[in-house]
Amino acid sequence: MEAASTSLRFRNALVFLRHQLRSTYAVRSKQQCRTNVNTSTSPVRKNFPKESISKFINQGLGDMKSITEPTKGLINALQARGFIGQFHGDVDEFAKLADSEVLHMYAGADATATSLHLGHLMVLMPMFHCLLHGHRTTFLVGIATARIGDPAGRATEREGMRDSSLGERTFNNGTEITNQLSAILKNVINHAAFRGYDKNQIGRRLITSNLQWHRNVSIIDFMQIAGHRARIGEMMLKKSVSERMKSKEGISFSEFSYQLIQAMDYWHLFSNLGCRLQIGGSDQWGNITAGCDLINRMVNEADWIEKQPTPSLIRNMAKPYGLTVPLLTTSTGEKFSKSTGGGNIWLSRSKTPPFNLYQFLLNRPDDIVEQYLKYFTLLRLEDIEQIMLIQKEHPEKRLAQRKLAYEVVALIHTELVAKRCENATNTFFGRNDDENRAKTLELGLTETDLLGLSERVFWEPVLKDEVLGQPLEKILIEGKIVGSKTQARQLLQSGGLSMGPHLTQIKLDAKDKMELLEEHIIQPNMVVFKVGKNNLHVIKLESEETIEQARLEKENPEMVLSVKPKPPLPPKTSGQRKGEKRKTRKATVQVRKARIEAEKKRARTMEWEKSLRGIPTPEPSKPKYISPKPMEAFKMENLLTRSKKMEYRAAVREVEKAGAGSKLGWGIDKKNKGE
CATH class of the missing domain: 3.10.290.10 (RNA-binding S4 domain)
Incomplete structure (x- = not known):
């Protein structure tokens, strides 16, 4: 009972803290830093329509029910797999917190390309483990920060940062990455359920973009929030800044301020969604600590906390944490990135086909395959140990490499694609003594065998x-x-x-x-x-x-491959639906009228031809129209009467014009009729 009351007070304090901290910077009548697409007056709105911007809101939100108690052992699982490099804050304190409360964590990737690469998977995998332990996760697509350029891990400024098409290019890249993340998350959920994880214990996930709030922040607002609370000495000590300042090219002011813009991301997600942990690569350590420092300074300046009944509890709620994972490097020690080392291994199948990814992982050396199994798969650690025992006994079978390649492709591109890649590999590169391969080649390859290629x-x-x-x-x-x-x-x-x-x-x-x-x-x-x-x-x-x-x-x-079908039309209003029904009824009546008029005209023509030949014409019988509704039958009878009169008059005119009125004995005289 005491634990339940403590948990309730914990959540209530979080709600109160977020509400109060937002009020410390939302000083204008309109929310200046929160996501508000409908009221934005930013120039960005002129470049991109509201519908395009709005797609980033709640994109990929999980449909699982809200988890109240997480699965314990998150930090232990991350440590066992080697994901914890540096940790900002007390790691033991956070471990206890993660075991008792559902936390919100986030990781971001700048939209500098149309796809994520294998290096990003090092950051995504800890997020997936947080998700599978019941915690809430936010995947941030950095459209705004991609326009500034992160100096971390780079000796020169990124190319194209001064191009006029930078805004449109980063937005299109962000759209592609958002769709890619959404598809990967669905695959991860299905793959985890197949691997024995409880699907009902999976937390909620969210994909969003920092363009949502940065587009509403002016330079004055930015300086008031982040500029006043930043110290130049601390910023210059960051590794990403100090190394660039020593180079010949130096560092631009925009790159120098990148850490403050990313700190604003952490502050926004902390104050609006309650994010407590940011996960990134080891080159992001300076940017992560900048965000933690900004949050701590904002909280320390809040005098209202001391006036509350439980100030220590509220301040404990305001502690931000940061985690960096080891960088994935190539055999030469280079970082896996778009421009150095890993530019040829993408998570998009249009850039790196699944078969290529399968072959790349299949050819990993024995000394790193065990660590890769811990990094990039959801296999249990006990299963990985069994795989490595077999690998040591029979290294020629390369069981660990084949398992690694299959699991990663299945995680990103579904089980079906992984099975196709495995079959294609066994067919084209398998051993000659393999009975299945020999049987396949004896029967002859078919188009189905080439699906992996x-x-x-x-x-x-x-x-x-x-x-x-x-x-x-x-x-x-x-x-x-x-x-x-x-x-x-x-x-x-x-x-x-x-x-x-x-x-x-x-x-x-x-x-x-x-x-x-x-x-x-x-x-x-x-x-x-x-x-x-x-x-x-x-x-x-x-x-x-x-x-x-x-x-x-x-x-x-x-x-x-980027050509997609047109999106479905928006749902119609009740008035539009009623209008369409009226048009449909009107068109049906017109078709019915035209059919009746055609039949009558044909009958009159036949009677006229018989009369000209001297054939007696029987009196026309009144057509019978059976209708289940008397009112409709009455309307149809009146309609036929009117059409009959019109047809009769038209026939008379035709006969008079042909001079056959006297022959037919109709006795028509215009003067007597007064026409």
Whole structure:
């Protein structure tokens, strides 16, 4: 009972603290720092419509029920997997706090590219573990900070920071990253449930952008909030600043102030959502501590806290924490980033196909594969130990590498894609004594076996009429497998080429020639070449009608994949729906009228023809119209009466005009009628 009352007081103090701290800087009549798309007068609104900006609000919000008690052992799990590098604050105190209360944590990534890369996964994985332990998580897409440029880990300023298209480019990048994060989060939830995690214990998640609040903050507001509480000496001691100041290029003022802008992000999320922990890479340590310092100074200046019944509890609620994870580096020690080290390993399938990601992880050396299993998979630590025991006993099977590649691809691109990559790898690079591989090659590869290689980066479009029936040297050059005819002959004579549905090894003598035949094609239009042990090439045979489109897709696959179907129309109002119903009823009545008039006209024409021939015309019988509603039958009868009179008059005019009125005996006289 005492624990429940303490937890309730804890949450009540948080609500009160957030309300009071927001009032210390929201001094204008309109909220100056909070997300408010509808009332913004920022110039950004002129560049991007409100509907585009609004997509970042509550994007990817979890649909799970609110968790009141988290799963214990979060910090221990992160330590066991090696995620805790530096920690701002008392780590033991935070461990107890995370075991007793549902906390809110966040991590961010600047929108400097259209996709996240493998280095970002080092920060995302701790967030996923926080999510699976029942805590709330916010994934921040840094559109605003991407326009400033983070100097951390860089010797020079980012390229394109002075371009006029910077705003539009970062916004488009943020949109792509938001969609990517949303898809990855869905995969993580399904993958975690498949791995034995309780789906009902998964916390809520949110994807948002710092453009939502920075676009409402003027330079005066920024200086009042962050500028007054920052100290130049402390800012210059940050590693990202001190290293750049020693370089020849130096550091610009915008880069120098980047840490304050990121500190504003932490302050906004803390005061509006109650975020207590920021997670980032080790190069973000200076920016994280800047945010913690800003929050501490804002709280220390709040005199109203001492007037409350429990000031110590409120101040304890206001303690911010920061965590940095080790940087992922390449074999040469370079940081995995877009421009240094890891630019070729992206999480987007349009930039790095899942098969490429699978092969990259499959070729990791033995000395780092265990740590990668702890970093990038949701496997239990006990299962990882069992995998490594088998790996040490049978290193030739490479069980750890295969498990790592499968789990990461399944986590990012779903289980189905991971299974396709595994099957393709076993087929093309498996051992010769593998029975399944031998059986597959004996039956012949099909289009289904190439699903793991279906991305555009693997195949080269070639006009079918130009290569079918031609020597292999020509198709090897057309498919850009080799650069010259001499290299093609050397490859064919050395026996290093395998092709066709059965991956038949090709080895020709100096005088022999071989042509590309229909039997070498994997229907409907693919030819597979394996060069050596690890290089695969797929050539798609196109017709004259499709070759140009295939070449465009090959040159820019990202642009083609980014084309999305049009969004559905917004829901209509009740008035619009009633108007559409009226239009539908009116159109139905008009169609019915036209049908009736056509039938009547046809009948009159037939009677007229019979009369001209002297055939007696029987008296027309009154048509019977059966209707379940008497009122509708009455309306239809009146309608027919009016249409009958109109048709009769029209027929009379036609007869008079033809001079056949006397023959028909109708006795029409205009003068007697007074017409």
